[in-house]
Amino acid sequence: MDGEQMTDATLPKLGALVDVPNEPGAKKPDPIVVGDDISRQFGGLRAVDVGHIEIQRGVITALIGPNGAGKTTLFNLLTGFDQPDSGSWTFNGQPIHKVPAFKVARRGMVRTFQLTKVLSKLSVMENMRLGATGQMGERWWMAPFRFLWEGQEREITERADELLVRFKLDAKKEDFAGSLSGGQRKLLEMARALMVDPELIMLDEPMAGVNPALKQSLLGHVKSLRDEGRTVLFVEHDMDMVRDISDWVIVMAQGRIVAEGTPAAVMADQRVIDAYLGAHHDTDLSDLDEAAIAEQVMTEIQEGE
């Protein structure tokens, strides 16, 4: 996987980012996602408060920041899995801030999850087949008649087979997905997302819980997504990965975008270093609200003693 080369087709796009200023909310030459004034509160806590954000088409953008910075919440908002208190955003020029999650996915904006959501009681192959869109057999009036969907199912299976070979999961295809290791689950989730054939693929911590042996191959897979013309947005803590594969980095802290730029520029930014050093807790709390309240009550109890 080390020998991956950028193809000529992708170079001009990366080149386009050269002129973009390294500042929060910077305008991009060819954005696929444009968002304005996105905010989301949990109780008294402002989890996301983004003034302006653009994601460049055809490149790999990393979203980094300390725990509780609002990265996953932003992911949830953009993909329709959570509703904002205010804000609007577009995908390919179409407003999608009021579109339900499944329609967002159908339009070509597909996400994975921080805690993998493979369907463990289904086989690896069934997981893959589920990803395909426009299946006739998924309509209830056609479902009982196998001859109506048999052909399409065969095509889907072929496509799934190819992807499974590419992601080195072909030997496991008849196993329950629940029997896969953490890294294999991440791979399966990525492969399954590709079955939807997305334009923009959003990966939430693709490296979390993956053993070092698999990391390199995962990196290669992410790069290959860009090379086949897809846009990638990912959340990550692994700075090596960010430096290795991303073309652009967006830094969030306390719900806001605090810095943006090329990997090299961002890594040298004092504010970014501060943001990371300033992060005082290590536990990963996806549900900020409940955590914050519980913590507050805990403190009260301790003070009361």
Place this chain on the structure above:
Amino acid sequence: MGLRWLALLIAGFILAIPTAAFADDDPTPSESPSESSSATVDSTATPTDVTTEEPVKPSGPGIAVTLVNSSDKSKEFPKGRPLEGVTLTVIDSSGAEVGSAVTDATGLAFIPVEALDTYTVELDEDTLPDGINLNGSNQSDPVKMRLMAPTYVDFPIGATKGEKASFGDKLAQSLASGIKFGLIVALAALGLSLIFGTTGLTNFAHGELITLGGVLTYTFNRSVGLPVILAGLVAVLLSAGFGWAQDKGLWAPLRRRGTGLIAMMIVSIGFGLFLRSIFQYIYSSSTKTLSQYTTQGAHDFGIIKLADKEIAIILIATVAIAGVCVAMMKTRMGKAMRAVSDNPALAASSGMRVDSVISTAWVLGTAMSGLAGVLLAVNSQVNFLMGFKLLLLVFAAVTLGGLGTIWGALIGSMIIGIIVEVGPLFGVPSSIKEVGALVVLVLILLVRPQGILGRRERIG
């Protein structure tokens, strides 16, 4: 493990108390007068799936009329004193007389008929005892017979239907009953919320915890002979004990096994069915009354009338609810409970003993539901289904207020209580006045799924 068996033993013991108490009694049913009294068949009573012993019934096709004087209720005749020797005549749809009969000592008269038809019953007012008058006409509304089986007809006598109260008076009176009923629902709803908050379990056996309070009061009052107040106190204490034992014997082991919440919900359904059938086994399906406070004259407070027991119920419920709310806000355990409901994982990691918090929630929650059962028993009667019937309203209340929030449960309960009692004034048929509450529940879910006070992010 030892604790678990001890807990199961205690739970079993609490359930067995009534049986033991009954075993000492003479097995003949003459003991409890309320069982064998009048044969009035209340057509609004909820039928159970087991058609168990009703008092001797007329059989075969015919018209049955039970005459009781509902202004003359007593311990012996909770529905009113039967009127004997009154002549009733049945007339068919063509106006022909089919037959007539005279009421017996239980107030019952049965006139056999031979065809499915629409009949009218006429009462001979001259045969009524002196001083007794009919409330309405001496002819019943036409009754359509659909089955070749006894059909029941009512004549209202002595009921206060006659006086016409103004709409405002009726509204005030309904509001008062609504608040009283809402407070009883709130006790049970708080109990449910406490348990839901700390364990995540939607407990479908919660209705039976209400019934437990009622039937234990009945046992200690009727079989042991304690005064109602003392019996109620014992019932609440035993309910609390049952809550503790239930958690230690059933739910704590399940939590340790890592049983899912949905699985636990189904376990609670089985448990509810089990308890309900045990209650029915011990107490039969008939409705019973306590020995005191069954009928009380109401004091007139201008626009509303309240009996002493109603005032007592309102006071006791208010004090209990306020006490629990203050405790949840001020005490260490209360704060811990709120913390556990908010985030069990974090609470555990910060060194709190989650298990003891959950155990306390069960004890408190079951005690409160037991108290709701006691108050319900004092307010009306005792029946093995009393809690199960209330459960749906309790669910409606907590869902309305927002699952798992204490204030939500309170507000939801008051709304439900008032809707149930005031609804009939606005056209909800009074025999099914709970319907209004359900409709409100569904409407609220449509507009505001998280409930009135629920937080949006809690919904998956």
Place this chain on the structure above:
Amino acid sequence: MDLMDVLRAALTQALGPNAIVFALAAIGLNIHFGYTGLLNFGQAGFMSVAAYGLAVTTVMADLPFWLGIVMSFLAPILLAIVLGVPTLRLRADYLAIVTIATAEILRLIFGSVEFKEQFGGSNGITGYAKTYKDMNPYSGELDLGILRFSKDDLWSVTVGWTLVALGCLLVWLLMRSPWGRVLRSIREDEDAVRSLGKNVFAYKMQALVLGGMFGGLAGLFLALKQASVVPSDYSTNITFFAYTALLIGGAARVLGPVVGSIIFWFLIAGLGSIFNQLTDGADPILPTWLMTDTQASLVRFIVTGLGLMLLMIYRPQGIFGDRREIAIDGR
């Protein structure tokens, strides 16, 4: 103690119309709970609207029998939509609460004096089943010694088991299809399904309607086989019994609900017969202070409740199921 009697009672019930009613209701619950993970605690409500759909149309409105049958198919569909719209976007317990409440409220309305003109009050409705009875091709009863069906029951058993077989076939066809795959995926993790572009709400609604229709079919069959619709037949306990039957046979298996209903009724009727004999007569085997004949009829409810708990705790995959394939687990 006559063991032959016990066996006859058990077998006749296990293969008789009651087991069919439960099998149909449990097939519906299997679609809801076993395959899709929807907690419908109001199957009794679906049964009652179908039964009353037939009876009210034919008797109260005096319309043709076949129109009544059509109504009894439409009513559960309508109920499913009314229940589903507010609750299917919410967490699982909301559906459970709303369905159980609705089923109970429906029963109260059907039995209320105020609606006696429309629904016949607590006595219910009769007089609609003639067309069904007239189609009976059998001329006599069936008596195999340990299995005994009257002429009417024999007809009902024929119709009923045919319906069950067709139902199982449909479920099998549907669940092996991509549609079934989506349902099973929703049961496991609906967010994953949503992220792949499937309209989870629509699938849940389809499952709710289909399972509700099987509930309706159970109610319709019950109404036909006993020729009367009485509100007390549709109490919430029926739903819980159907759940017990489903869990005995194993959820998310095509034949689970059928096998489960047969076993359930075998056990319940057997037990009923044993306790009936123990408490029967002037000098019963069990002393009356311990158990009267009325109490004997309650033993089966106690056992069912206990059985449901123990099944869910120790064998959630059913008696024959494989633990790894268990459909229900923690969230």
